[in-house]
Amino acid sequence: MSDLLQKASKVKSCVVEMGKKTTEQKNDALRLIADELVNQIPYIVQENQKDIVNGRENGYHESLLDRLLLHDDRIKDMADALIQLTKLDDPIGETIDSWDRPNGLKIQQVRVPLGVIGMIYEARPNVTVDAASLCLKTGNAVLLRGSSSAIHSNTAIVKVIHDALAKSELPIEAVQLVEDTSRETASKMFKMNEYLDVLIPRGGKKLIDTVVAQASVPVLETGAGNCHLYIDESAQVKMAIDIAINAKTQRPSVCNAIETLLIHEKWAASHLKDLISTLQDNQVEIRADDKTLALVDGLKPASDEDWKTEFLDKIIAVKIVASTEEAIDHINTYGSKHSESIISETNEHVVDFLNTVDAAAVYHNSSTRFTDGFEFGFGAEIGISTQKLHARGPMGLKALTSSKYLLYGNGQIK
């Protein structure tokens, strides 16, 4: 039996048991994992160094090596996150709804685990702890498939998790790592409908697109963010500039940073130069449409491709529009349905923007940088969904649950 099939069978074998675990049993296990991570820091760091050495040999970029790196503080942060997770409400067992039918049947809808979650992710080894702990907290079992670049780190972390689970009342089968990181194995995992209830890809656009295109297991798509900021005619000048700078530069590499600025022509006539120069003072490269080029000298023209691009860098496309409607059209054409914001003091425009822009999170007078499970107050985040089924936007613990109807009768027949 292949490594994949063996691990998938193990994970599936404990689903019924996992579904019955109490909140206390689950939280105890999370605390034991936190302790074990801290106790085994030297071991984890030693194994992580093997990945770092391999990465250097393979000529990985410094930023990738940094994402791979584990050290004392990062491992302690992982342990802290586990303790935070124990403090969150357990959604499992919650009565979502209940009602009686005229025939006397009592219907109760309760929240249950999804079952087996397949997680396919890249680079960062902290995702291993993150995904495993969120799944355990919600009574799920998880089959992890990380990247080959982090295989020593991931294997070590899962060993540490198993050491902790062995002391807990949860089965160690509930967290399994696929050690074969070949593409063929990943492709097989996409089709394991008999073993997996859902697949969650976390990583770059290419990974996510591949999973969406090929998987027959239902996918929770955590997508790319081609986000926009629209500065309306009536936008407060300082607010608009502050938000543009924040949404673009505070952390350009994340999905909720903006990639395109849409500016109403009347606002642009008075304030465009200030905005552009402030962006340039913050080392942001501008890619401008014709109207912007006509107002400000020395900018690089935007190509058609730029409107579709998630730069994930200090680059921004700038377009001047004649109306809120034109801004909305542009966003609904090029946006990735992630996070969009309007800066405006005109209620009618705001209402139109909020209602008509098709995205997981639509903001008024705010930076888009708050689309995040922690900023939303969920206390945890499994990813940000850009699809419309099941969960949309930041996904907290509830996104890892399903429901079930319980019906209580006294002999009802139809």
Added chain:
Amino acid sequence: MSDLLQKASKVKSCVVEMGKKTTEQKNDALRLIADELVNQIPYIVQENQKDIVNGRENGYHESLLDRLLLHDDRIKDMADALIQLTKLDDPIGETIDSWDRPNGLKIQQVRVPLGVIGMIYEARPNVTVDAASLCLKTGNAVLLRGSSSAIHSNTAIVKVIHDALAKSELPIEAVQLVEDTSRETASKMFKMNEYLDVLIPRGGKKLIDTVVAQASVPVLETGAGNCHLYIDESAQVKMAIDIAINAKTQRPSVCNAIETLLIHEKWAASHLKDLISTLQDNQVEIRADDKTLALVDGLKPASDEDWKTEFLDKIIAVKIVASTEEAIDHINTYGSKHSESIISETNEHVVDFLNTVDAAAVYHNSSTRFTDGFEFGFGAEIGISTQKLHARGPMGLKALTSSKYLLYGNGQIK
């Protein structure tokens, strides 16, 4: 441009407009469609007869011809269903949740349409009206792809819907029928992620399995029902027999009818013969396990395949078990996670069964025949989901919706 691409483009073009329609505008359109269906009965019946004639020429089974057939009463029933639908609450625009964050951001989660729904279905032309009306009520646009056997009926019905929409404030683009019913076209539809937000297959297991295996568009799986009735040691005799007869024979061809009876050995020792003879009096063929064969003469033995089979006919597999646990294990091994029932007066066994059986609907002391949107009181049903993402069990109007976060700020930056 192919028929498929042309229709898909039309449907997608009106999504923004559909999302803005008021409840009154949508209900008016539904009433106009109801009127038009009744007004155009002769035309619909004439076109339907072409499908019936073709069906006879192709040697269709009488039951299939009956499912194809449209006549006065059936068309009036379709119109009545539309009027009923106008009376249901419109879920769109509902505030699902709202809260404030410490930084002053106000977060509101509102219910929105899914967008474009692709519906792939077999035979029954009434699904055309049913699917179109549920989608319109929820502000969605729909791309319909029925079977070639019903193409004249479906084309006529969509023409009638267009005649009605032309008098309404909804765009006629919102309901489009793919007239090319080739398999190649269906396969292309499975991959139209740019146009479709969700695919809903309605029909036999083969159709659904094909869509699940091949689609990259997210699927709402409306699955087969391999449902069980477990008669526990303490089950009331008359209740157990009445429910077994009802769940098997009241309508054997539907997904919420039972296919296997699991009987506790102690109950079987006293009452099995009565139960079997009552089933036989109701023309039910029995496929029995060894223990049942040892207690009752003249029964046909069950094969391993029988435990996996949705007979959809007056056939039932019967197995004697030693405990509730054995019954649960059998169900979690062979069941299709649809509807399962325990007949018992032992609270501990009931609780264990309800908590441990993995199915969309789990019953105590009731027939499984109530797993249905109307019986649940939803007033409408788009299908019964056997998957765990998005919606599980009978799907009413809310299953055709997504959500969106609106965030109200006053200059928040991170």
